[in-house]
Amino acid sequence: MSEKITFPRVSFTGWGSLSHLADQVNSFKVNKILIITDPFLHKIGLTNEVVAPLIEAGYSPEIYTDIVPEPPLSVGEKLVSYTREKRFDMVIGIGGGSALDLTKLVGVLAGNEGKVEEYLNLTGTKKITKKGLPKILIPTTAGTGSEVTNISVLSLETTKDVVNHDYLLPDVAIVDPALTVSLPAKVTAATGVDALTHAVEAYVSKNASPVSDALALQAMRLISQSIRTAVVNGEDRQARTDMSYGSYLAGLAFFNAGVAGVHALAYPLGGQFHIAHGDANAVLLPYVMGYIRKSCEKRMKDIYEAMGFSSTNLSQVEASLKCVAELERLVKDVNIPQTLRSFNIPEEALEELTNDAIKQKRLLDRSPMPLDKEDIYKIYNMAW
Template sequence: MSEKITFAPISYTGWGSLSHLLDEVARFDAKKILVITDPFLKDIGLTNKIVDPLESAGYQTEIYTDVVPEPPLAIGEKLVAYTRDNQFDMVIGLGGGSALDLTKLAAVLAVHEGKVEEYLNLTGTKQISKKGLPKILIPTTSGTGSEVTNISVLSLETTKDVVTHDYLLADVAIVDPALTVSLPPKVTAATGIDALTHAVESYISKNASTVTDALALQAIRLISNAIRTAVSNGEDKQARIDMSYGSYLAGLAFFNAGVAGVHALAYPIGGQFHIAHGDSNAVLLPYVMGYIRQSCEKRMKDIYDAMGFSSTNLSQEEASYRCVAELKRLVEDVNIPSSLKGFNITEDALESLTKDAVEQKRLLARSPMPLLKEDIYAIYKASFDGKIVEKQ
């Protein structure tokens, strides 16, 4: 059976890879460049690493910082309108997943008509037909993988939806771990578990392939080994390098194999309670994996080994149980609450969360175990109680 594998056209990875920026910008006939970034990065001067060399080389730049975590649809609409009205030749995204997702959206929809909401996956009626402006994506977190995916995620009133098309892929991705050193511990933890979730869900996905398996397992090895150090000592160069590569590989894996139940249930948590996406994934990861454990025991045994443990003398069943326990321990070790109660979510919210999660059919379809409404509620309840349960 043939498999389609898609990567961004050009990626630079490794410490100091930002040095390739000017050469890549020069390949495009761009004079006026929009730099979309998180306001925090502008405040600490990190944006200067992009803008100063561009302006010294004669490019006209504008910095756009109306970026918030889990960006609502209105933020996307405003940015696309701004990009259209000001006739930019190129868009550069610098920051976390929100900044990069908005950059992809602006670059593509700036050359299309209509509102962003008309292009949403679940409810939109318009189709993307043009490649859009050239775009360079430069992550400053090790987590989202947005620099190598074709998806832009937007928050709606109570859930999330996406705009997705291969035209949203970066023309150039620059993954420089040196840019992640200033990342605070809390964000390092949340984005790191997000990347780990990408790798784990890619590996158990119904769409997994030989190629994505290799990417996912190596991402799990790197992230599991480095995340505790990266959170406790952000200056540790090797930990930052390993997290950066791990996130990048996990992004390539989940872009091609897809994510599943964890993300399907995380979207409503972010939508209804405005909790960071990485935290939403983290609080669900061990409970989803525990619930579906029976459907992917062998794969969870592999994940357990990739996390640095040995299953040599263990059955698949025992290794899979230990894998779930280690995922829960890892979340706790990086100081992310391990239950919904820890995020001040009350039990009476579980019904509305379930109602919205059921609609995430694109994601749920990849789960190795079918997750029906009653299953989804049971997982939310397990996460609320802080107790691993499995399907009976």
């Protein structure tokens, strides 16, 4: 059976890789550049590291900061309209998943007609036909993997949906761990467990392949053995480097194999209660993996080993159980709450969360264990 494996056109990775930015921009022969970034990153001066080499190269980029975490559809609509109106010919995203997702979205839809909502996966009726503008993505977190995927996630009233097409893949991804050093411990933890979730779900996905497996396993090795240090000591260069590479590899793994149940259940937490995506994945990860464990015991034994533990004298059942326990311990060690109740989610909300999660068919179809409405409610209840 043949497999389609997709990667961005070009990536620069490693400490100091931002130095390639100006040359890459020059290669596209553009004039009007829009930089999309988080207002906090702009406030602390991190965007200056991107803007300075561009100004030195003769460009006058405009900076757009009117974005929010877990961006609602309205933010996307506004940014697409702005980009079309101002006739930019390149977009550069710097920040976490929200900034990068919006950059991909506007880069493509600036060259296509209609509203963003008309391109949504669950309800949209329009098809993307044009590539749009050149896109350069520069993550400042080690977590979302957005810089290597073809998806843009948007928050709706009670859940989330995506716009996805291969045209959303960036033309250039620059993954420089130096840009993650100023990341607060709380965000380091949430985005780091998000990346780990990408790798874990990609590895147990029904769409996994030998290529995605290799990417996912190495991502798990790097993340599980560096996340605690990165959270406690953000200045640790090796930990930050390992987390950035781990996040990048996890992004490639889940882009090619897909994520499943954890993400399907996490989306409504963000939509209904505005819980950050990383936190939503982290709180659910041990519960979902514990629930589906019997469908992927051999693979969970592999995950346990990738996290640095020996399973030599363990059966698959024993190793899979220890894997769930270790995932739970990791979430606890990086100080992410371990129950939905800790996020002030009332028990009576579980049914509505279930109603929204079951709609995420694109994600649930990849789960090694089929999850119906009753299963999803049980998982939410255990997590509560």
